[in-house]
Amino acid sequence: MDGGLKSYLENRRTVINKALDRCLYKSTKYPQVIHEAMRYVVLSGGKRLRPVLVLAAGENVAGVRIPAGMRDSLLMAAAAMEMIHASSLVHDDLPVMDDDDYRRGALSCHKKYNEAIAVIAGDALIMRAFEIAAGTGDCRVIKEIADAAGTRGMIGGQVVDIEPFSRKSKRKEIIKRLDYVHSCKTAALIRVSLRLGAIIAGAKDNQIRAMDRYGKAIGLAFQITDDILDNGADRGINYPGVYGLEASRKKTKKLINEALKSLEMFGKRADILRELAKYIEKRQS
Amino acid sequence: MDGGLKSYLENRRTVINKALDRCLYKSTKYPQVIHEAMRYVVLSGGKRLRPVLVLAAGENVAGVRIPAGMRDSLLMAAAAMEMIHASSLVHDDLPVMDDDDYRRGALSCHKKYNEAIAVIAGDALIMRAFEIAAGTGDCRVIKEIADAAGTRGMIGGQVVDIEPFSRKSKRKEIIKRLDYVHSCKTAALIRVSLRLGAIIAGAKDNQIRAMDRYGKAIGLAFQITDDILDNGADRGINYPGVYGLEASRKKTKKLINEALKSLEMFGKRADILRELAKYIEKRQS
Numbered sequence: 083m084d085g086g087l088k089s090y091l092e093n094r095r096t097v098i099n100k101a102l103d104r105c106l107y108k109s110t111k112y113p114q115v116i117h118e119a120m121r122y123v124v125l126s127g128g129k130r131l132r133p134v135l136v137l138a139a140g141e142n143v144a145g146v147r148i149p150a151g152m153r154d155s156l157l158m159a160a161a162a163m164e165m166i167h168a169s170s171l172v173h174d175d176l177p178v179m180d181d182d183d184y185r186r187g188a189l190s191c192h193k194k195y196n197e198a199i200a201v202i203a204g205d206a207l208i209m210r211a212f213e214i215a216a217g218t219g220d221c222r223v224i225k226e227i228a229d230a231a232g233t234r235g236m237i238g239g240q241v242v243d244i245e246p247f248s249r250k251s252k253r254k255e256i257i258k259r260l261d262y263v264h265s266c267k268t269a270a271l272i273r274v275s276l277r278l279g280a281i282i283a284g285a286k287d288n289q290i291r292a293m294d295r296y297g298k299a300i301g302l303a304f305q306i307t308d309d310i311l312d313n314g315a316d317r318g319i320n321y322p323g324v325y326g327l328e329a330s331r332k333k334t335k336k337l338i339n340e341a342l343k344s345l346e347m348f349g350k351r352a353d354i355l356r357e358l359a360k361y362i363e364k365r366q367s
Numbered sequence: 368m369d370g371g372l373k374s375y376l377e378n379r380r381t382v383i384n385k386a387l388d389r390c391l392y393k394s395t396k397y398p399q400v401i402h403e404a405m406r407y408v409v410l411s412g413g414k415r416l417r418p419v420l421v422l423a424a425g426e427n428v429a430g431v432r433i434p435a436g437m438r439d440s441l442l443m444a445a446a447a448m449e450m451i452h453a454s455s456l457v458h459d460d461l462p463v464m465d466d467d468d469y470r471r472g473a474l475s476c477h478k479k480y481n482e483a484i485a486v487i488a489g490d491a492l493i494m495r496a497f498e499i500a501a502g503t504g505d506c507r508v509i510k511e512i513a514d515a516a517g518t519r520g521m522i523g524g525q526v527v528d529i530e531p532f533s534r535k536s537k538r539k540e541i542i543k544r545l546d547y548v549h550s551c552k553t554a555a556l557i558r559v560s561l562r563l564g565a566i567i568a569g570a571k572d573n574q575i576r577a578m579d580r581y582g583k584a585i586g587l588a589f590q591i592t593d594d595i596l597d598n599g600a601d602r603g604i605n606y607p608g609v610y611g612l613e614a615s616r617k618k619t620k621k622l623i624n625e626a627l628k629s630l631e632m633f634g635k636r637a638d639i640l641r642e643l644a645k646y647i648e649k650r651q652s
Contacts, residue, residue, distance in 0.1 A: 107518065112547075113526045116518050173490060178482035197463035198529050201486065205458060206522045208490065212497045213513035216506040224509050228498035233392060233401050237491045241398045244483050262397075 087357035091134060098133045099125070101157045102164060105214050119195050119203040120210070124168045127186040131304075132167050132275045133160030135358075139279025139293050142352050152282060155218040159227075159278045162215035166231050167271055169207035170240070172200050179244065222281055230274035239267025247319070260319055268308070269301025292344045296355065299341035303334045303362050310334075311367070338363040372642035376419060383418045384410070386442045387449060390499050404480050404488040405495070409453045412471040416589075417452055417560040418445030420643075424564025424578050427637050437567060440503040444512075444563045447500035451516050452556055454492035455525070457485050464529065507566055515559035524552025532604070545604055553593070554586025577629045581640065584626035588619045588647050595619075596652070623648040 083091075102124055109118040140148065140156040148156070175182040175190040176197060183193050192200035215223050229235060243263050251259075276297030280290045309320035310330055322330045341359040345352040368376075387409055394403040425433065425441040433441070460467040460475040461482060468478050477485035500508050514520060528548050536544075561582030565575045594605035595615055607615040626644040630637040 111518075113518070113523055113530070115530070116522065116526045120518075169490070173486050176486060178486060199526075201458050201461060201463060202522055202525055202529075205454070205489070205493065206518050208493050209513045209517035209522065213510055213517065216509035216513065219506050221501040221504050221506055221509070224497055224501035224506070228494045228501065232494035232498065233396075233398070233405075233491050237401065237487055237494065238398055240487055241401045241484075244487075245398070245400070 083361055084357045087354065087361060090354055090357075094134050094137050095130045097157070098130050098137070098160055098164065101133075101161045105158075105161045105165070105210065115195065115199060116203060116206055119191060119199050120206055122194060123172050123191050123203060123207065124165060126188050128164070128168075130164060132163040132271055135272060135275035135297070136160040136163055136279040136282075138354055138358065139276040139297075140283040141279075142283075142293070142348055142355055143280050143285040143289055144283035145351065148283070152284075155220070155223075155282045156279060158214050158217045159223055159282055160275075162211040162223075162227060163271065163275050163278070165207045165211035165214070166227060166236075169204040169211070170231075170236060172204040172207070174240065176200055179240075218282065220282070223278060226274050226277055226281065230270045235266050235270030235274070236268075239263045239265075239270065243267055249319075253324075256319055256324055260321065260324055264302055264305050264321070265298075268305040269298060272301035272304060273297035288347070292347055295344040296341045296359070299337045299344065300359050300362050303337040303341070303359075306330050306334050306337070307362060307365055311365075334363055368646055369642045372639065372646060375639055375642075379419050379422050380415045382442070383415050383422070383445055383449065386418075386446045390443075390446045390450070390495065400480065400484060401488060401491055404476060404484050405491055407479060408457050408476050408488060408492065409450060411473050413449070413453075415449060417448040417556055420557060420560035420582070421445040421448055421564040421567075423639055423643065424561040424582075425568040426564075427568075427578070427633055427640055428565050428570040428574055429568035430636065433568070437569075440505070440508075440567045441564060443499050443502045444508055444567055445560075447496040447508075447512060448556065448560050448563070450492045450496035450499070451512060451521075454489040454496070455516075455521060457489040457492070459525065461485055464525075503567065505567070508563060511559050511562055511566070515555045520551050520555030520559070521553075524548045524550075524555065528552055534604075538609075541604055541609055545606065545609055549587055549590050549606070550583075553590040554583060557586035557589060558582035573632070577632055580629040581626045581644070584622045584629065585644050585647050588622040588626070588644075591615050591619050591622070592647060592650055596650075619648055 106121050106124060107117045109121050111117050136159050137156055144152060171185060172191045174180050175185055176192055182190050184190060191203055212224060215227055231237065239262065242259060247259065273294060276293040277290060280293040285293065306321045310322050310327065312320070321333070325333070338359050342356060345355055391406050391409060392402045394406050396402050421444050422441055429437060456470060457476045459465050460470055461477055467475050469475060476488055497509060500512055516522065524547065527544060532544065558579060561578040562575060565578040570578065591606045595607050595612065597605070606618070610618070623644050627641060630640055
């Protein structure tokens with residue numbers, strides 16, 4: 083990883099982790115178990131990709147010296163995005179969904195606590211995310227998050243991902259399904275993170291559109307590289323499983339080029355987003 | 368039920384059901400199963416108590432002839448409240464929670480579809496509720512809903528309600544727990560419905576406080592009469608189970624008197640809220 087990007091990510095992750103700590107109730111607050119569970123889920127690791135993208139998009143539009151009020155709003159939106167993402171992982175891990183006992187090397191929420199707490203903790207994280215996001219005072223932020231996380235975005239992708247599916251389906255059907263899951267399940271939250279940063283930073287429409295294109299491209303690329311690192315088609319259908327490894331790498335390269343192209347209007351200030359895109363192409367974890 | 372109240376409720380329920388129908392995506396929209404499930408959960412019955420209270424509080428503050436924009440906002444908040452309420456029922460009915468196969472005389476969501484869809488449909492209803500509420504353009508509406516539905520309100524009540532509990536606990540412990548569950552699980556959403564109506568109607572602080580007191584009182588009374596109609600302590604602990612039927616009826620009467628007192632500043636315009644309070648005291652279903 084480029085040295086500038088590495089120190090940027092370290093710095094922003096520290097800031098984001100502090101914000102998340104502030105946004106979550108203390109685990110001593112009654113009823114303790116739910117506040118403990120929420121902290122366990124959110125604060126026990128993670129790349130913080132979505133909140134970093136909120137900040138990076140904001141800084142790309144407004145510069146690094148951001149007025150305090152705007153920086154607070156960016157952090158609130160960033161924290162909200164991570165909480166929404168975390169809530170989806172908790173519910174995804176449930177036995178009736180993907181049935182994963184581990185997440186990020188630690189016990190998943192329903193294993194650490196129990197299934198009822200995991201259901202409720204996921205709900206509580208969504209509520210808290212919107213409460214924090216409302217602190218921006220900008221209802222567009224709420225709308226963007228809710229739409230991207232809802233049935234036209236992340237949740238839509240989850241639904242299609244768990245739908246019964248036969249490997250003997252026609253290739254056309256498989257591809258349609260794969261495209262839908264890819265553009266929704268992971269990419270929708272990544273894309274909206276970029277949009278939020280731009281909106282909060284007071285971006286013009288063409289700047290929001292550019293951040294949107296960038297977010298869509300790296301979101302898809304992130305999902306494909308995720309599938310490649312997962313070593314192919316062990317569960318469900320995925321990009322290397324359908325197109326093969328070579329074509330998947332080519333597609334990633336093409337998406338990253340699209341992402342870089344959408345940054346042309348921003349000049350040098352967008353260097354962090356450029357490095358981030360290149361990092362997603364080459365990432366090994 | 369008083370004739371005026373009856374026709375009021377019929378009229379407002381019709382308006383609310385139309386709003387809910389508009390706020391939910393068509394069941395033909397891909398991926399169909401989730402949009403079908405959301406409609407099934409929200410549109411298959413219910414008293415619409417919370418959304419009616421949003422409208423009634425708004426009309427109490429601003430009068431029945433409400434400007435179109437304000438009426439739209441009241442309806443958005445009302446629809447959002449019903450969707451949040453519905454999402455909590457879907458997750459409450461899950462086998463890992465209360466394990467109820469039926470809801471309002473029909474199959475519960477996980478029985479009609481499956482458990483994974485029920486988990487996701489609940490999440491999707493929360494997302495959609497906040498998206499609709501954001502249409503009011505007022506972030507206070509989002510904050511109020513998220514706080515009342517979160518761990519300081521409804522979800523906090525759910526958590527304590529499912530916590531393992533011994534009937535041999537000290538009476539002091541039992542009462543503390545009962546009070547917490549009562550003021551949170553049901554009353555928090557009822558109370559915030561009144562607050563939202565007042566806030567959207569541009570109420571002054573003392574009017575919001577009056578609506579808050581009214582909402583808190585009828586919310587608790589509603590929960591106690593619910594327990595009384597449920598015929599006592601068959602599951603967990605509840606008011607008649609702890610205090611007996613006679614004391615529960617007395618407590619309800621006291622709460623309704625408190626609710627009526629909090630309406631004194633409003634004059635004749637509050638007659639609907641007065642009738643509603645009296646109806647909750649006497650209700651047989």
